[in-house]
Amino acid sequence: MKRVSMVDLNLHCHCNAFSFSFVKMKNNTTASQEKCIIRLLLYHFGVNLPVMLASYPVFRHMGMQTSLPFPSWNVILTQITFYFILEDFIFYWGHRILHTKWMYKHVHSVHHEYATPFGLTSEYAHPAEILFLGFATIIGPAITGPHLLTLWLWMVLRVLETVEAHCGYHFPWSLSNFLPLYGGADFHDYHHRLLYTKSGNYSSTFTYMDWVFGTDKGYRKLQALKDGGVENGGKQM
Numbered sequence: 001m002k003r004v005s006m007v008d009l010n011l012h013c014h015c016n017a018f019s020f021s022f023v024k025m026k027n028n029t030t031a032s033q034e035k036c037i038i039r040l041l042l043y044h045f046g047v048n049l050p051v052m053l054a055s056y057p058v059f060r061h062m063g064m065q066t067s068l069p070f071p072s073w074n075v076i077l078t079q080i081t082f083y084f085i086l087e088d089f090i091f092y093w094g095h096r097i098l099h100t101k102w103m104y105k106h107v108h109s110v111h112h113e114y115a116t117p118f119g120l121t122s123e124y125a126h127p128a129e130i131l132f133l134g135f136a137t138i139i140g141p142a143i144t145g146p147h148l149l150t151l152w153l154w155m156v157l158r159v160l161e162t163v164e165a166h167c168g169y170h171f172p173w174s175l176s177n178f179l180p181l182y183g184g185a186d187f188h189d190y191h192h193r194l195l196y197t198k199s200g201n202y203s204s205t206f207t208y209m210d211w212v213f214g215t216d217k218g219y220r221k222l223q224a225l226k227d228g229g230v231e232n233g234g235k236q237m
């Protein structure tokens, strides 16, 4: 499999989506991984759980069903697709705000402590950011009042998506190999490697928002350089 570290380009090799190269930049220490796990437990019980409990009446008020029959797959897939698009849009702008000087220094720098992310770091963030960007995750269900099954499915898929984006590996089965507008680990790894003012790649799931607003130029340039290096006899930058 391919570690998608972007900084040490000398170590990049191989040419197609199914070739794997190990290009890990640096290991996270055991202590830093322990710190991540402890903080996550603290935030999940101290922040996420209270938000879940508080949002339950809102979902009920908006018509959330918890009884049989289950909704059709058509309804489930339509709602979840809508949630992904809405979440990505709000996340993009929220994330750009988090990359302004004050917000980065006091809030978002916590999430960027890990320049070489691993799956668990996807949830590692300042409590204020958990609330701020968590809004993007729950606004879709909050305004449409889905069945509880749809809500759970959405939450599971959203967590899987962000864990994959932070896992640091580009797998043969990664969705970005099959869906042209899907970001994935390579896309988000780039975001974690640059200075906060130059990061780019602010979207959570898709790539089109960064393309439309020109915040993926550095990433695209790097991709072009890598592709060019491959096409010219397999040599990399």
Ligand SMILES: [Zn+2]
Binding pocket: 095, 099, 108, 112, 191, 199
């Ligand atoms: Zn960021």
Ligand SMILES: [Zn+2]
Binding pocket: 111, 117, 122, 166, 188, 192
């Ligand atoms: Zn991240």
